[in-house]
Amino acid sequence: xxxxxxxxxxxxxxxxxxxxxxxxxxxxxxxxxxxxxxxxxxxxxxxxxxxxxxxxxxxxxxxxxxxxxxxxxxxxxxxxxxxxxxxxxxxxxxxxxxxxxxxxxxxxxxxxxxxxxxxxxxxxxxxxxxxxxxxxxxxxxxxxxxxxxxxxxxxxxxxxxxxxxxxxxxxxxxxxxxxxxxxxxxxxxxxxxxxxxx
Amino acid sequence: xxxxxxxxxxxxxxxxxxxxxxxxxxxxxxxxxxxxxxxxxxxxxxxxxxxxxxxxxxxxxxxxxxxxxxxxxxxxxxxxxxxxxxxxxxxxxxxxxxxxxxxxxxxxxxxxxxxxxxxxxxxxxxxxxxxxxxxxxxxxxxxxxxxxxxxxxxxxxxxxxxxxxxxxxxxxxxxxxxxxxxxxxxxxxxxxxxxxxxxxxxxxxxxxxxxxxxxxxxxxxxxxxxxxxxxxxxxxxxxxxxxxxxxxxxxxxxxxxxxxxxxx
Numbered sequence: 183x184x185x186x187x188x189x190x191x192x193x194x195x196x197x198x199x200x201x202x203x204x205x206x207x208x209x210x211x212x213x214x215x216x217x218x219x220x221x222x223x224x225x226x227x228x229x230x231x232x233x234x235x236x237x238x239x240x241x242x243x244x245x246x247x248x249x250x251x252x253x254x255x256x257x258x259x260x261x262x263x264x265x266x267x268x269x270x271x272x273x274x275x276x277x278x279x280x281x282x283x284x285x286x287x288x289x290x291x292x293x294x295x296x297x298x299x300x301x302x303x304x305x306x307x308x309x310x311x312x313x314x315x316x317x318x319x320x321x322x323x324x325x326x327x328x329x330x331x332x333x334x335x336x337x338x339x340x341x342x343x344x345x346x347x348x349x350x351x352x353x354x355x356x357x358x359x360x361x362x363x364x365x366x367x368x369x370x371x372x373x374x375x376x377x378x379x380x
Numbered sequence: 381x382x383x384x385x386x387x388x389x390x391x392x393x394x395x396x397x398x399x400x401x402x403x404x405x406x407x408x409x410x411x412x413x414x415x416x417x418x419x420x421x422x423x424x425x426x427x428x429x430x431x432x433x434x435x436x437x438x439x440x441x442x443x444x445x446x447x448x449x450x451x452x453x454x455x456x457x458x459x460x461x462x463x464x465x466x467x468x469x470x471x472x473x474x475x476x477x478x479x480x481x482x483x484x485x486x487x488x489x490x491x492x493x494x495x496x497x498x499x500x501x502x503x504x505x506x507x508x509x510x511x512x513x514x515x516x517x518x519x520x521x522x523x524x525x526x527x528x529x530x531x532x533x534x535x536x537x538x539x540x541x542x543x544x545x546x547x548x549x550x551x552x553x554x555x556x557x558x559x560x561x562x563x564x565x566x567x568x569x570x571x572x573x574x575x576x577x578x579x580x581x582x583x584x585x586x587x588x589x590x591x592x593x594x595x596x597x598x599x600x601x602x603x604x605x606x607x608x609x610x611x612x613x614x615x616x617x618x619x620x621x622x623x624x625x626x627x628x629x630x631x632x633x634x635x636x637x638x639x640x641x642x643x644x
Contacts, residue, residue: 224547225634245635250549260544262558306544313548 184223184252184317184348189231191215191222193373196231200317205339205349207363207380209356214369216352217257220319223350224254235316253315257322259306261294269309279308283334299326307335311342318342320351324358336362383593437506446506450487450513457482457517464525467532468643469629477625481524485618486516489610497606515586515607516614519571523615524622527567531626532642534559542637552631560627567619571612578608 184200194215200206208216222229225245233240233252240248267273267290281287283304297305303326310318318339324332339362343349353359359366360380367375398420405412437445461478468474490513494500500508535542538559545555578584586607590600632638 226543226547226636228632228634228636228638245633246546246549246551249547249635253549254547256540256544256547258540260538260540260542262538262541262545262555310548 183236185232185234185237186223187232187234189219189222189229189233191218191227191229194219194222194229195373196375198367198375198377200348200350202316202348203343203346204364205343205351205362207359207366208350208352208369208375209354209359209366210369211371212354214371215373216369217321219369220254220321220350220352223317224249224252224319226254250313251315252317252319253310253313254319255306255310255321255323257303257325258299259302259309261302264293264295266290266292266294266297266305269305270312272312276308276312279311279338280305282338283308284331300328300331303327304331304335307338311338315347317348317350320349320353322352322354325354332358434506434510437510441502441505443502443504446504446509449506449510453510453514453517454479454483454486457486457521461521461525461528465529465532467529467536469532469626470641470643473629473641474643477622477629478521478524478528481618481622481625482517482520484621485520485524485614486513488617489614490516492613493606493610511586512607512610516610519611520614520618522570523567523619526570527563527619527623528626530566531559531563531623532630534562535630535637536639536642539637539639546635546637550635552627552635552637555635555637556627556631560623563623563626564619567623568615571615575608575612578604584608 183202186199187197189196192215196219198206208219210216218227221227223233225233225240225248235248235251240252261269263269270276273290277287280289285301285304289301289305294302303323307320307323320339324335327335336358339349339351349362351359351362353362363380366378366380368378369375398416402413402416404410405416433449437449458475458479461482462468462475469477490509493512494503494509498508498512503509535556542555542559546552574582584604584607587600587604590603591597595603630638630641
């Protein structure tokens with residue numbers, strides 16, 4: 183279980199729990215701080231407050247170890263090498279997920295430059311899923327995808343949730359929030375969140 | 381050794397060449413005449429002053445005065461490094477990083493040369509220590525400012541890539557390594573280029589100076605080789621220290637990228 187207590191970053195001040203195998207949708211207008219919240223939980227920005235995974239403080243472990251358990255996926259994933267497969271530690275193991283999300287199995291040597299935004303988003307998701315993290319912090323992960331790919335991504339995430347992964351999923355799509363979230367957090371401009379059931 | 385001495389009178393005619401530049405600027409409306417005049421005046425005043433200061437220092441041969449002169453040279457070098465940065469660090473490190481690294485690199489190789497191969501008596505004799513330090517500072521400065529410039533610019537430009545690596549559980553070292561390599565490569569480039577071109581395209585100023593002062597060319601070449609080896613070593617040390625130090629300052633103990641530590 184992920185416990186967030188009094189997390190403060192700029193105007194944000196948020197407390198909530200996220201159970202194992204639970205998916206919560208995070209909604210709110212652009213610029214309200216959804217990305218800030220997700221990045222803060224992953225400890226990518228300086229922030230205050232207690233964040234625990236199964237009762238263990240994130241400060242009790244090195245930040246890289248924390249981020250392998252509580253993994254943030256940016257809306258536009260970044261790439262540090264030239265080709266697709268250089269970004270994966272085990273490309274062959276990633277292939278089933280890659281093909282499941284509608285990409286050809288020979289896309290390993292492809293140059294990052296020629297990927298479309300949607301392809302980058304799907305490959306970025308696969309790259310993060312390979313960590314098998316306990317908690318996924320998804321930031322507009324399907325914003326550039328066609329409906330078929332969105333369905334494929336949602337099904338894939340649903341499998342992970344059924345296996346005990348917790349997900350906090352930021353999305354602008356109300357339909358998606360209702361489909362994937364067992365609860366919905368609406369982020370308000372004062373930096374707090376309001377919980378509702380779909 | 382014999383050399384042709386110049387009087388101030390000998391400089392009047394050559395100085396007219398600068399006046400010619402000024403006339404060109406006026407005629408072609410380059411609007412450079414004011415800048416040119418200031419630069420020329422600065423050069424004359426600075427060099428004449430340095431001449432007197434060096435005369436004093438060489439007469440004194442005092443470790444204290446020599447150290448003070450060296451310190452002032454390092455301070456000017458670090459100011460120059462900051463001036464060459466497009467993006468600067470916040471806080472004390474804005475000047476501190478460049479100053480520490482030039483002092484470390486130029487100081488180390490200068491001491492190394494003085495204590496092992498040149499061995500003047502006393503070892504801190506300003507006639508050897510100060511010109512040597514000056515040449516080291518000038519060159520390590522170039523490597524350091526280039527390395528830091530590439531580091532900060534690439535971190536800002538490649539921010540999503542660096543943070544993607546961090547978000548996937550990479551350490552700050554893993555995430556910054558490609559950029560650190562680029563920055564080091566840029567810092568090394570000028571000294572490698574000048575080593576390759578030296579003697580063919582350019583005759584180094586120090587060697588030319590020694591030859592004009594009556595030193596046998598082969599002896600002047602030996603001195604120049606010593607200087608070039610020292611510069612190569614100093615640039616390597618300084619650039620490494622500055623880039624690794626900069627990378628550390630722009631990340632924190634929780635392996636976050638801290639671009640808020642770059643002045644905008």
